[in-house]
Amino acid sequence: MADEMIRVTAANGGIRAVGITGKGFVEEARQRHKLSAVGSAALGQAMIATLLLASSMKTPQARVSLQIMGDGPLGKVFADAGADGTVRGFVKNPHVEIPLTDSNGLDVGQAIGHNGFLCVIRDEGIGIPYTSTVELASGEVGQAVAHYLFTSEQTPSVVLVGVHVNSEGIEAAGGALLQLMPQEAENNTLIDLLEERVRNFHGFSRLLREGSSPAQILVNMLEGLHPEVLPEVKPLRFACPCSLDRVLSALRMLSIAELREMMEKDGGAEVVCQFCGKVYHIDRFDLGKIIMNMEAR
Ligand SMILES: [Zn+2]
Numbered sequence: 001m002a003d004e005m006i007r008v009t010a011a012n013g014g015i016r017a018v019g020i021t022g023k024g025f026v027e028e029a030r031q032r033h034k035l036s037a038v039g040s041a042a043l044g045q046a047m048i049a050t051l052l053l054a055s056s057m058k059t060p061q062a063r064v065s066l067q068i069m070g071d072g073p074l075g076k077v078f079a080d081a082g083a084d085g086t087v088r089g090f091v092k093n094p095h096v097e098i099p100l101t102d103s104n105g106l107d108v109g110q111a112i113g114h115n116g117f118l119c120v121i122r123d124e125g126i127g128i129p130y131t132s133t134v135e136l137a138s139g140e141v142g143q144a145v146a147h148y149l150f151t152s153e154q155t156p157s158v159v160l161v162g163v164h165v166n167s168e169g170i171e172a173a174g175g176a177l178l179q180l181m182p183q184e185a186e187n188n189t190l191i192d193l194l195e196e197r198v199r200n201f202h203g204f205s206r207l208l209r210e211g212s213s214p215a216q217i218l219v220n221m222l223e224g225l226h227p228e229v230l231p232e233v234k235p236l237r238f239a240c241p242c243s244l245d246r247v248l249s250a251l252r253m254l255s256i257a258e259l260r261e262m263m264e265k266d267g268g269a270e271v272v273c274q275f276c277g278k279v280y281h282i283d284r285f286d287l288g289k290i291i292m293n294m295e296a297r
Helices: 023-033 037-054 108-112 141-153 188-199 204-209 214-221 244-251 256-266 284-296
Strands: 004-010 015-021 063-070 077-082 086-091 116-123 130-135 157-166 169-180 228-235 268-272 279-283
Touching: 004 214, 015 037, 015 214, 023 037, 023 086, 023 169, 037 063, 037 077, 037 086, 037 108, 037 141, 037 157, 037 169, 063 141, 116 141, 130 141, 141 157, 157 204, 169 188, 169 204, 169 214, 204 214, 214 228, 244 268, 244 279, 244 284, 256 268, 256 284, 268 284, 279 284
Parallel strands: none
Antiparallel strands: 004 015, 004 228, 015 169, 063 077, 063 116, 077 086, 116 130, 157 169, 268 279
16 A cells, blocks of 8 residues: 555535555654664654644645654654655654553553643744644544644544554554534534544554555545545655755854864764754765865855
């Protein structure tokens, strides 16, 4: 199944739903950051949730970033995604492993921690980005993001995210967002119906693992409400805009003394992009050139 985003409407446009498959980009993040199993699940869920948030942005250049600062051993979890379908992210402590749950599952909630904050920045690429921070309602990413959407954006939403990891890597990953459109926000019959469907729905990642597509899962969930899968499909991929030029610009922010020390003591500089894990090697000649240019100023 390719990494992609699909949209479904139901109840005469009163319900908007988005579905995501993301095995490829979660596996890429796992390999780039050498993530542990629970680290892969946590970051994968955060990347999927961020793409779900980005699905409602209006401009093509829009981006959304999500930071979860919990008190668990993983430390900060960061993801950022664009309306163009690109996504990247990292966790502060990528190698953390924790004991499995009673049902042999990965305990993402424990790894993230149940106390802390969730911060979302929505940037349409025009005007001032919109930043909002809420208390972490739970270490579960889906619940935390749904809580954010309700308290901060006043949109009752269901957020489902699932990442299944086996000994080889990512076996399945995906997510879904269901929201009532503003005109239906007071429609209690529809709210109750949606809540009941979600309560009786179990195992998003299990269904993905068994080969169901997010479109099939959403259509089943919305049965009887005339669900319609829209024809537009958006491809998704891991991408980071870092480059050698950006790394060199960052080095120019250091002092001449610091650069000289790197050149003399380390014979160059090794810079690792925090977002994608790419390693940039800057040799002593390039460092020398930067120093010369700084001295000439
Ligand atoms: Zn990068």
